[in-house]
Amino acid sequence: MNTLTLKAPYLVFLGDANDLLMAKVAKGIAHWRPEKCVAQLRLPGAKADLGLPDFTIQQAVDAGAKTFVIGLAPIGGTLLTEWIGLLTQAMEAGLDIASGLHMRLCDIPELVAVAERTGQTLFDVRVPKGDMVCGTGLPRKGKRLLSVGTDCCVGKMFATLAIHKEMAQRGLNVSFRATGQTGILIEGNGVPIDAVVSDFIAGMVEVLAPENSNDHWDIIEGQGSLFHPAYAGVSLGLLHGAQADVLIVCHEAGREQMDSMEGYSVPDLARVIETNLSMGALTNPTISLGGIALNTMNLSETDALQEIARLEAQFGVPVVDPVRTGVSSIVDKLETL
Amino acid sequence: MNTLTLKAPYLVFLGDANDLLMAKVAKGIAHWRPEKCVAQLRLPGAKADLGLPDFTIQQAVDAGAKTFVIGLAPIGGTLLTEWIGLLTQAMEAGLDIASGLHMRLCDIPELVAVAERTGQTLFDVRVPKGDMVCGTGLPRKGKRLLSVGTDCCVGKMFATLAIHKEMAQRGLNVSFRATGQTGILIEGNGVPIDAVVSDFIAGMVEVLAPENSNDHWDIIEGQGSLFHPAYAGVSLGLLHGAQADVLIVCHEAGREQMDSMEGYSVPDLARVIETNLSMGALTNPTISLGGIALNTMNLSETDALQEIARLEAQFGVPVVDPVRTGVSSIVDKLETL
Numbered sequence: 001m002n003t004l005t006l007k008a009p010y011l012v013f014l015g016d017a018n019d020l021l022m023a024k025v026a027k028g029i030a031h032w033r034p035e036k037c038v039a040q041l042r043l044p045g046a047k048a049d050l051g052l053p054d055f056t057i058q059q060a061v062d063a064g065a066k067t068f069v070i071g072l073a074p075i076g077g078t079l080l081t082e083w084i085g086l087l088t089q090a091m092e093a094g095l096d097i098a099s100g101l102h103m104r105l106c107d108i109p110e111l112v113a114v115a116e117r118t119g120q121t122l123f124d125v126r127v128p129k130g131d132m133v134c135g136t137g138l139p140r141k142g143k144r145l146l147s148v149g150t151d152c153c154v155g156k157m158f159a160t161l162a163i164h165k166e167m168a169q170r171g172l173n174v175s176f177r178a179t180g181q182t183g184i185l186i187e188g189n190g191v192p193i194d195a196v197v198s199d200f201i202a203g204m205v206e207v208l209a210p211e212n213s214n215d216h217w218d219i220i221e222g223q224g225s226l227f228h229p230a231y232a233g234v235s236l237g238l239l240h241g242a243q244a245d246v247l248i249v250c251h252e253a254g255r256e257q258m259d260s261m262e263g264y265s266v267p268d269l270a271r272v273i274e275t276n277l278s279m280g281a282l283t284n285p286t287i288s289l290g291g292i293a294l295n296t297m298n299l300s301e302t303d304a305l306q307e308i309a310r311l312e313a314q315f316g317v318p319v320v321d322p323v324r325t326g327v328s329s330i331v332d333k334l335e336t337l
Numbered sequence: 338m339n340t341l342t343l344k345a346p347y348l349v350f351l352g353d354a355n356d357l358l359m360a361k362v363a364k365g366i367a368h369w370r371p372e373k374c375v376a377q378l379r380l381p382g383a384k385a386d387l388g389l390p391d392f393t394i395q396q397a398v399d400a401g402a403k404t405f406v407i408g409l410a411p412i413g414g415t416l417l418t419e420w421i422g423l424l425t426q427a428m429e430a431g432l433d434i435a436s437g438l439h440m441r442l443c444d445i446p447e448l449v450a451v452a453e454r455t456g457q458t459l460f461d462v463r464v465p466k467g468d469m470v471c472g473t474g475l476p477r478k479g480k481r482l483l484s485v486g487t488d489c490c491v492g493k494m495f496a497t498l499a500i501h502k503e504m505a506q507r508g509l510n511v512s513f514r515a516t517g518q519t520g521i522l523i524e525g526n527g528v529p530i531d532a533v534v535s536d537f538i539a540g541m542v543e544v545l546a547p548e549n550s551n552d553h554w555d556i557i558e559g560q561g562s563l564f565h566p567a568y569a570g571v572s573l574g575l576l577h578g579a580q581a582d583v584l585i586v587c588h589e590a591g592r593e594q595m596d597s598m599e600g601y602s603v604p605d606l607a608r609v610i611e612t613n614l615s616m617g618a619l620t621n622p623t624i625s626l627g628g629i630a631l632n633t634m635n636l637s638e639t640d641a642l643q644e645i646a647r648l649e650a651q652f653g654v655p656v657v658d659p660v661r662t663g664v665s666s667i668v669d670k671l672e673t674l
Contacts (some may be wrong), residue, residue, distance in 0.1 A: 137566025137598055198538050199531040201570040229474025229577050229620050233538040236563075237570025261474055264619075276615075283566050 004129045006123070006188040007066035008036040011055065011090075014082070015072050017048035021316065025100055025182050026050055026071025032161050032186050038065045053230050057086075067123070069185060070099040079103045084177055091120040098123040100181035123288025125173050128204065130194045135202030135241055141239040142212030143337065146244035147222035147236065148276045150266050152259045154252045154302070156254040157183050157292035163248070164219040167333045173256040176208045177220040179238065194234050195221055201234060202283075205330045210219065216332070226275055227267040228258065236279060243283045246290035246337065248330065249273050253307050254298045290337075291298060291318040291330035341466045343525040344403035345373040348392065348427070352409050352420070354385035361407025362437055362519050363387055369498050369523050374403045394423075398599070400428045404460070406522060409420040416440045418473040421447055428457040434459040437518035442629060462521040465541065472539030472578055479549030480674065482627060483581035485572065485613045487603050489596045490609040491558040492659065494520050496630035499659040500585070503668045504673035514546045514580050516575065527609050530560055531571050540618075542578025545603045554671070555582070563612055564604040565595065573616060580620045583627035583674065585667065586610050590644050591635045610652065627674075628655040628667035629664050 012030065015184050017023040030037050030050040039055035055063065067089040070079075087097055087105075088315055093116050097296060099105050102243040105122040106112060115122050116270070145163065147156040176183075178190030191208045193201060209218040220242050224231030251269055260265040273289055280287040293313055296304035311319040318329035349367065354360040367374050367387040376392035379385070380511040392400065405427040407416075416438050424434055428451045442459040444450060445525035452459050482500065484493040494517060501513040504534075513520075516529025530538060546555040557579050561568030581616050586607055610626055615623040629648055633641035641661055648656040648662045 087605065099662055137569035137601055139600075194534070194536040196535055197531070198535040198571045199568065201535050202567050226573075226616075227619055230472035230539050232538065232577055232616075232619070233574025234535045234571040235570075235572045235573075240566050240569055263476075264474055279563075279569075279612075282564055282569070327381065 003200050009038045010067050011060035011065040012040045012069050012071045014042045016043040016046045023048045024073040025185050028186050038063045045100040048329045057090050057093045066097040068097050077323050090116045096121040122256035125181045126192050126195050133203040133204050134201040142216045144218045144244050144252045145246040146220045146242040147248045149225045150272050152226050154250045156250045159322050160219045160221045162327045166327050173215050173242045174217045177218050179221045183221045201237025202241035239280045240283045248291050248304040250293045252295040289317050293322050296321045346375045347396035347404050347406045348402040349377045349406050349408045351379045351385050353380040357385050359520050360385045360408050361410040362522050365519050365523050375400045394430045405432040405434050425451045428455045433458040437462045462518045463529050463532050469537040477548035479553045481555045481581050482583040483557045483579040484585045486562045486587040487609050488562050488567040491587045493587045496587050497556045497558045499664045503664050510552050511554045514555050516558045517631050520558045522622045531546045534643040538574025539578035576617045577620045585628050589632040621665050630659050633658045
């Protein structure tokens with residue numbers, strides 16, 4: 001792929017995080033790719049715990065670690081100057097550094113100098129890699145699934161990671177295609193689609209999920225929403241570039257206001273489904289709805305199961321909460337396609 | 338505005354262009370902003386002619402010129418090394434340099450050195466300027482018109498420049514808001530929206546066309562098409578960021594295949610109108626269709642007028658060919674809003 005790939009396994013850095021909310025990236029990596037995590041490294045006072053062994057840099061290198069991953073939440077996360085010594089030490093011990101923080105590793109001259117001296121790589125997952133290309137819209141072989149949403153932060157990444165995991169466990173021929181910082185750190189490669197210049201959104205999704213064998217599935221992480229006043233352009237380019245055969249629509253039960261968007265209501269689920277199918281048909285006329293992933297974290301078990309049953313009756317597709325029910329009914333349906 | 342502004346008036350450089358197709362940018366500037374053009378500068382052998390006086394750099398400076406504008410077509414246009422001496426001379430004589438070519442002025446070390454030495458500005462209109470911001474979707478005062486299209490290259494820039502000119506001639510309170518390289522060179526400022534990182538498309542259109550007085554119109558140049566497999570994301574971000582009160586839908590009569598997009602038919606005009614209104618209503622629920630700009634260059638006069646009449650009957654709005662009929666019927670309608 002036209003992107004860099006992180007070398008596994010990882011030493012996961014938690015800083016002095018108090019809890020796993022602050023170390024969201026670390027939590028995601030440890031949850032979805034435990035086989036890639038050698039150990040965690042925590043500063044004195046850290047209370048967050050991934051349940052991995054606490055190793056020093058040298059212990060991690062001795063255990064085979066290749067990349068030091070900064071596991072802190074990207075939003076608002078800054079790179080503290082007190083970490084620079086630690087990152088230097090990691091590179092000197094032979095580790096690459098990967099980060100999804102807003103502040104870029106490659107903008108810190110001390111780190112760039114150490115990387116040049118040691119030959120290690122600084123991997124800013126917010127910075128798109130490789131040549132940028134425009135979309136062609138040409139049909140390509142292989143099957144593709146894309147998650148789309150009623151809003152941001154409704155579980156699009158989680159749903160696609162869960163579907164990918166279930167398909168891999170069933171021995172299907174499947175790849176996860178990451179489009180956001182956390183997804184890229186979890187998978188080890190991908191395209192940070194919201195950081196790509198707008199002319200190239202669809203083209204870079206074509207590169208991310210290229211032609212493949214007829215039985216192969218690309219499970220593509222969605223971003224934003226066609227109904228999001230700030231980010232809908234990203235979502236539409238992603239939808240067109242994906243040429244998705246199957247959409248999974250993600251929604252949070254009970255959310256009424258859009259995330260951080262004053263005055264914007266969460267759009268009606270039926271309209272979101274219809275609009276995504278109608279716009280997506282431009283590049284794949286056989287696009288269809290494969291299921292609904294409903295985030296029911298704010299509902300009781302009874303209410304959640306009732307709501308799931310109600311939506312299944314309304315839309316005639318499998319409805320799951322990836323956390324509460326798993327995604328097997330969706331994968332059952334995919335296996336028939 | 339959060340963007341650089343070219344200093345007027347201009348010395349327009351035509352290189353050795355054989356015709357005005359090769360010097361599309363120069364032609365646009367001379368046509369739409371003749372008051373900003375002091376003179377043209379042509380290399381030996383050039384056959385293209387804007388009808389402006391042929392001045393040397395010094396004559397142009399003496400006549401008040403402030404910016405040397407490279408007027409060659411951006412697509413495929415490269416900056417020839419033989420021009421570097423001329424550009425150096427222009428900066429030494431006190432001119433800024435502006436270019437919409439793919440090859441950036443600021444990537445040419447010799448030019449950067451001269452700019453630093455002389456204190457002149459290198460203005461690459463493909464490079465977004467200022468802080469990038471995300472969209473808020475918050476309602477803002479003032480009236481806004483956006484051109485949208487069935488495809489690329491159907492006359493969106495021309496239609497908005499023509500409407501802006503007609504409104505200005507009628508003494509209305511109006512601004513042209515450029516979103517593409519040629520438009521920016523014509524207007525002297527703007528945001529090259531397809532070069533903006535995709536997270537910021539809508540936000541940068543909010544910056545380009547900010548809140549204004551209730552009687553003020555922003556006439557915003559559109560890009561791409563919601564039905565373009567490579568660029569629809571740009572078009573949707575532009576539509577949401579514009580919060581347009583009025584859309585002008587642009588179409589080329591008789592075009593059946595999309596420009597440079599193998600296998601893609603030009604979408605049905607009715608569907609393009611309906612989809613743009615429906616998607617645009619997210620950020621401006623009162624959005625309406627203000628008219629249709631039909632490029633009839635491939636039709637005879639009789640056929641063109643017949644087609645215009647047919648579309649007026651079908652859609653119930655003014656239909657114009659900005660070149661053949663002018664845009665006064667659209668502006669008449671805008672004056673009632």
